[in-house]
Structures are given as C-alpha cells and as structure tokens.
Amino acid sequence: MARSLKKGPCVDPRLLKKILKMNETGERRVIKTW
Structure with a gap:
C-alpha cells in the first residue's frame, strides 16, 4: 500500500x-542508505 x-x-x-x-551545493553523487 502506498x-x-x-x-x-x-x-x-x-x-x-x-x-x-x-541540493544547496549542487553536488550529485550516490548516497548509501544502509
């Protein structure tokens, strides 16, 4: 269920x-979430 x-x-x-x-710095990279 959503x-x-x-x-x-x-x-x-x-x-x-x-x-x-x-977002503030304009940086784009992968964020590890485990």
Missing part, C-alpha cells in the same frame, strides 16, 4: 539533511 500524499515521504531526518545540503 503512503498518502498528505503525510508526505517517510525519510530519515539525517538522510534528509544530507540531501538538502547536497
């Missing part, structure tokens, strides 16, 4: 912080 749009994506706060930092 997650509702109202709740938004289920993302770990640490991972989200990494992604936002990468």
Whole structure:
C-alpha cells in the first residue's frame, strides 16, 4: 500500500539533511542508505 500524499515521504531526518545540503551545493553523487 502506498503512503498518502498528505503525510508526505517517510525519510530519515539525517538522510534528509544530507540531501538538502547536497541540493544547496549542487553536488550529485550516490548516497548509501544502509
């Protein structure tokens, strides 16, 4: 079953912080999530 749009994506706060930092700098690389 899919997650509702109202709740938004289920993302770990640490991972989200990494992604936002990468977006600011324009960096593109693979993020290991295990």
